[in-house]
Amino acid sequence: MEFNSLAEFIAMGRHGLYVWLSYGLTALIVTYNVMQPALHRRRLLKEQAQRLRREKRNAPSA
Amino acid sequence: MWQWLKQLYHRMGSPKWFYEITERWIPWLAIVAGVTAVVGLVLGLLYAPADYQQGDSFRIIYIHVPAAILAQSAYMMMAVAGAVYLIWRMKMAAWVAKVIAPIGASFCLIALLTGAIWGKPTWGTWWVWDARLTSMLMLLFLYFGVMAIQQAMESEDGSYKAAAILALVGVVNIPIIKYSVEWWNTLHQPATLTLTEKPSMHPDMLWPLLIMLVSTYVLFALLVILRTRNEILWHERKRSWVKKMMES
Numbered sequence: 665m666e667f668n669s670l671a672e673f674i675a676m677g678r679h680g681l682y683v684w685l686s687y688g689l690t691a692l693i694v695t696y697n698v699m700q701p702a703l704h705r706r707r708l709l710k711e712q713a714q715r716l717r718r719e720k721r722n723a724p725s726a
Numbered sequence: 727m728w729q730w731l732k733q734l735y736h737r738m739g740s741p742k743w744f745y746e747i748t749e750r751w752i753p754w755l756a757i758v759a760g761v762t763a764v765v766g767l768v769l770g771l772l773y774a775p776a777d778y779q780q781g782d783s784f785r786i787i788y789i790h791v792p793a794a795i796l797a798q799s800a801y802m803m804m805a806v807a808g809a810v811y812l813i814w815r816m817k818m819a820a821w822v823a824k825v826i827a828p829i830g831a832s833f834c835l836i837a838l839l840t841g842a843i844w845g846k847p848t849w850g851t852w853w854v855w856d857a858r859l860t861s862m863l864m865l866l867f868l869y870f871g872v873m874a875i876q877q878a879m880e881s882e883d884g885s886y887k888a889a890a891i892l893a894l895v896g897v898v899n900i901p902i903i904k905y906s907v908e909w910w911n912t913l914h915q916p917a918t919l920t921l922t923e924k925p926s927m928h929p930d931m932l933w934p935l936l937i938m939l940v941s942t943y944v945l946f947a948l949l950v951i952l953r954t955r956n957e958i959l960w961h962e963r964k965r966s967w968v969k970k971m972m973e974s
Contacts, residue, residue, distance in 0.1 A: 665772050677776060679783035682847050686786045686840040690793070693832050694945070701952035708959045712972050715963070 741958040755948040762941035770934035792942035794837035800830035808890025820886040825953035831869035857906035858914035868896040
């Protein structure tokens with residue numbers, strides 16, 4: 665391992681700010697990209713279920 | 727081979743087939759993307775030796791380079807999907823092109839942001855109008871342009887066609903990005919990874935980069951599949967197979 669302690673790892677040889685800012689922003693953008701399709705899917709399924717229920721209700725009863 | 731390719735093409739054109747087959751791929755893609763990301767990041771952040779000139783700031787490379795390479799490949803794939811839609815009118819291709827745009831833009835943004843942050847300790851500035859940086863910024867704007875046009879027109883078909891044409895015209899920017907570091911010898915360093923030459927990096931530095939590259943591509947495939955499935959659910963909502971799936 666390149667670092668002897670956690671403090672040294674976080675400091676990144678005085679470049680900690682740059683390294684962790686880069687990784688932090690990337691984590692944010694990647695998290696958004698992973699969450700977006702999951703949330704969108706949930707919304708689509710909910711709308712679709714509502715639509716199906718409505719169709720059933722409006723259909724002439726046999 | 728040709729027969730097989732033709733068959734695959736026709737199957738890929740079927741939203742139902744795509745939706746069903748990818749159901750099984752998702753967990754595997756997620757596992758591979760996750761495991762490779764963890765391995766690549768641990769090796770890159772903890773075990774790779776510090777760069778003799780740049781120190782530890784060079785560790786930004788493990789997200790910067792894969793994101794930049796992916797942003798360009800994604801653009802090419804988006805343009806190809808657009809061309810398939812223009813030529814063969816395949817709906818699936820239009821939806822794939824549509825979902826690639828925001829994902830590609832995200833990776834392009836990652837490359838630009840991490841590049842700027844890396845530039846500060848290395849070049850002493852966040853931004854210069856260097857040819858590489860400028861052409862990458864152009865790529866981001868091309869993505870934004872494609873995204874805007876995809877929603878600009880009343881008819882979906884017209885929007886997809888116009889977006890595909892812009893995507894295809896914008897392909898000229900890709901070789902400009904690639905050769906910018908050779909044609910204009912400015913601040914940005916030349917390519918770290920090339921297909922033709924033996925890498926100049928130390929293996930302990932190189933391996934994490936290659937692993938992160940694999941991870942990024944798998945993550946991209948996963949994101950494209952997830953978003954395409956949502957497009958299918960929406961566009962095919964009135965089809966019987968979607969309704970049947972919902973009721974069961």
